[in-house]
Amino acid sequence: MSKELKAVRRTDITRRQWIWKEMKKNKVAYVMVAPYMIVFTLFTVLPVVLSAVISFTDFNMLQWPHFVGVSNYISLFFDDDIFLIAVKNTFIFAAIVGPASYLLSFLVAWFINELPPKVRALVTLIFYAPSISGQVYLIWATLFSSDAYGWANAMLIELGVIVKPIAFFQNAKYVMPLCIIVALWTSLGTAFLSFIAGLQGVDKSLYEAGAVDGVKNRWQELYYITLPSMGPQLMFGAIMSITGSFGFGGIVTALCGFPSVDYAAHTIVHHLEDYANQRYEIGYSSAIAVILFLIMIGANMLVKNIIAKLGR
Amino acid sequence: MAKMRTRNHRVVLSRSAGGDAGITVIMVILGAFMFLPMLYTLMQSLKPLDELWMYPPRFFVLKPTFRNFKDLFSLMNTSWVPFSRYIFNTVFTTIAGTFGHLLIASMCAYALAKIKFPGGRFMFKTIQTSLMFHATVTTVTSFILMSAFKMIDTYWAIIIPAWGSTLGLYLMKQFMDTNVADAILESARLDGANEFRTFWTIAMPMVKPAWLTLIIYSFQGLWNAGASIYIYSEQLKSFNYAIGQITAGGIRRAGASAASTVLMMAVPIIVFVISQSNIIETMGSSGMKD
DSSP: OOOGGSSOOGGGGGHHHHHHHHHHHHHHHHHHHHHHHHHHIIIIIIIHHHHHTTTOOOOSSSSSOOBBBBBHHHHHHHHHHHHHHHHHHHHHHHHHHHHHHHHHHHHHHHHHSSSOOOHHHHHHHHHHHHHHOOOOOGHHHTTTSSSTTHHHHHHHHEEEESSSSOOGGOOHHHHHHHHHHHHHOOOOOOHHHHHHHHHSSSHHHHOOOOOOTTSSSSSHHIIIIHHTHHHHHHHHHHHHHHHHHOOOOHHHHHHHHHSSGGTOOOOOHHHHHHIIIIIIOOHHHHHHHHHHHHHHHHHHHHHHHHHHHHHO | OOOOEEEESSSSSSHHHHHHHHHHHHHHHHHHHHHHHHHHHHHHSSOOOOHHOOOOOSOOOOOOOOHHHHHHHHHHHHHSSSSHHHHHHHHHHHHHHHHHHHHHHHHHHHHHHOOOOTTTHHHHHHHHHTTTTGGGGHHHHHHHHHTTTTTTTTTHHHHHHTTOOOHHHHHHHHHHHHSHHHHHHHHHHHHHOOOHHHHIIIIIHHTHHHHHHHHHHHHHEEEEEEEEOOOOOGGGOOHHHHHHHOOSSSSSGGGHHHHHHHHHHHHHHHHHHHHHHHHHHHHTTTTOOO
16 A cells, blocks of 8 residues: 555644644635624624723824823722712622523513413513513603603602602612613513523423422422523523623613713713713723623623533 | 322423412513503503693503604604605615625524534634623724724614624524534535535525524614714614604604604514514524533
């Protein structure tokens, strides 16, 4: 047998040569991913990288930026009281809305799992609709409007609790809880649909085996069969809920105006928009964006690890 | 004793009556919390002006009228940029954004799911990680990049970022992983079909629910897009933005405003009703394995 015909084995070549060979063999794969990966890189990856770079400068859209080291970050944490309020509010908001919307999505999906398909579809629609209906959340501004034509005020007056109408969205005491309620109302989105599908996908024979093996009630069934079979969905849903819980700035602005009264519902997103769109302090706002990015990734990683541990 | 009863299962599972009752009560309360504001939105749009400003406010409309919708359409006719232009803008960006996204994201998802090549795993990991942060983080620097590409104040500023939507790619890739059998692709390759052909004629017809889902998600995002910081020209702005502007006129326009909310929410809801079973099917493979 001549030497040329001998097949190349993985061990005959270095790792680099092997990768190069694989790359050449799969040229077509690179052609296929190229259009999407280019758009993804330009409008998702590059903006993050660019934010990190700009956050170390004093860029303001007019003058050539200067390198200023970490001074933007230092100002944020030591000179900017409003930023600290925004961080606090963001954490309160995310810590309530994230887990609550996650639990709500799962519980509702689980409760409706055994309903007949047509009824289930209807209930799914009722719970999912607020999250896709654009600015329908403005109805809460009507329900809680500052005059007596709003439901909340009219009812409280009728019941004799108050004499004068309360300006709910202009009152520092009420803005945060109200915004949290409205955010929750619109939060049964992708995670919810994922749970519904995941529950439908659990192998029915497991339930039957469970019933034979002495699973006594639905709670045991949930704990011993349903949850362990849904690990991947629970993970995906968590990421959707957490990421979503940081993105409710638009709702707050629409309901309470900008800035919200006494900064009571001022979040990092608002602080970012304030410095970027109103003051054009791009360097400073990039530092805010980097911090927000790190908080989101950190929160997601943390929860991901917790869920992965529970699954084991 | 726990009551035994059959539901969807062949074997009798135990479900206590107390549990059923408790769950029903919770569901009714939660359902009311979700549904009543939606219903109230609809009621408001059907109320004549004197009922909108009635004390104490009534939930149900007494004399339903389509007056508010008529007012809305006549207000549309008074805007200085013809309303058909705003509708065209939204329709055009939605179609271009959605189909571009469907095409390039599906092709990329196919390669990531069904071809093993160096870097593929890393690319998917990066895309998966990007699900973990909200797009608000990147608005400022996207603006800078778009000005560099001369995309500001053009349709491209809306369309091209829509092509790169990460959730769509993620769902498509996961769906292909579970629903396109390698064996079928392999036999097509042996018959001499190249990867593009295999992707287009074999894989794509097998993932119809997923591409419907991608279309719906992309559509929802673009339909609900309001004012964009990337667009200044009035003639390029979206339908959603324009409708918000004309109904922002305070008390006198409260009726038209309620009608516009109903109009804006009706479209995504109808689309979801039609496509629900496909979306749920797609979500069946949405789980994140690691």
